[in-house]
């Protein structure tokens with residue numbers, strides 16, 4: 001079981017963790033958890049693709065607040081990165 005899966009199971013079992021993350025900028029795809037403006041709009045762009053690549057190279061960089069399972073298959077891997085690239089290339093959320 002990967003560390004990510006362990007964290008997910010722990011969250012499911014305890015409900016812990018989510019309350020420590022803000023749900024405004026911590027949206028799926030906003031890997032580097034940045035935002036802009038008074039409305040705190042999450043920024044999803046090429047920087048998130050680069051950040052995701054780094055996280056795939058080194059899982060220890062992943063923090064509990066990041067929503068990375070974009071394919072929603074229970075695993076975090078290059079296929080999630082492809083979904084993110086598609087999101088950004090298609091105009092995405094920003």
Ligand SMILES: [Ca+2]
Nearest residue numbers: 030034043044
């Ligand atoms: Ca971002």
